[in-house]
Amino acid sequence: MSERRPRLVLICGLPGAGKTTLAKRLEREMPAARLCPDERLAETGFSRFDEAARARIERDQWVHAQDLLTAGSSVVLENGFWERGERDEKRLRARELGAEVELRYLAVPLAELQRRIAVRNREPGSVVLTAEMLREWQGGFEAPTQDELDLFDPPMP
Template identity: 65%
Template sequence: MDPMREERHLRAPGPRLILLCGLPGSGKTTLARQLAETLPAVRLCPDEWLTGLGFDLFDAPARDRVERRLWAHAQDLLAAGAVVILENGFWDRAERDEKRLRARELGAAVELRHLAVPMEELRRRTALRNSRPGEAVITPELLSAYEAEFEAPAESEHELFDPPAGRGPSGSR
């Protein structure tokens, strides 16, 4: 992006929703933490809320309820003018569309950052994480099943979103 244009966006006031899209291990939480500190922004991480409320990360009904509640909270924060980061993964185009349209109704800018990481690297990172105690284990088979479900954003979809307000590490766009 043209540096002058980016500078204007960095200083641009107003609400902003940042959707972090990507498979397990793609670096959503890592990027969200960096952005939350530098922008600054409010980070809403379903995994942390599930764990904090005592749910298992693979409890699908609990995840659904927590994600719905966090989305309601995100809308309140956007209406109050905040910058909000959601790191749900957003595997489905329909879900990304719904979030973008609703955030725009609230007068917010909306960014989509897809962390496109090669499967080999995702397998390496998740294997490393699996070996740490207390982490949710993502087997290589599960990761392959997730890959088949993941609907990667096309270039034409990226054009529907606003340009980023801050720099992320290489690999996100």
């Protein structure tokens, strides 16, 4: 029986799409290390909107993810991956390291994202996001095409 190769899972979607819920489930089921920039920002006392801190944390988590993949562990990255270029970079590098690479795109209509965010905004300690923010972010989000999705390994059963 052959040993399973390490796997990198990229969780792609806008706020409210269910990225954390899916990532936590995959973390248990695979099993895998789950790396979440939003959680790390909160742990270190930075605002989720501090772009310099976010960039630094995402860079550090990517270095850690590569170390884990090299050691044979699977990793779930929960960055959102709004741009195709970033998804391509992670896919190609993980393949160089001998890992399978999966993209989980959570396509959720804007009205549902707004509903979910409104519910989450009422939770104690949550970072409040507005409908205007979601609309603006949706405009800058590069949704994966089927051609791009075909470049990734199929999801694990």
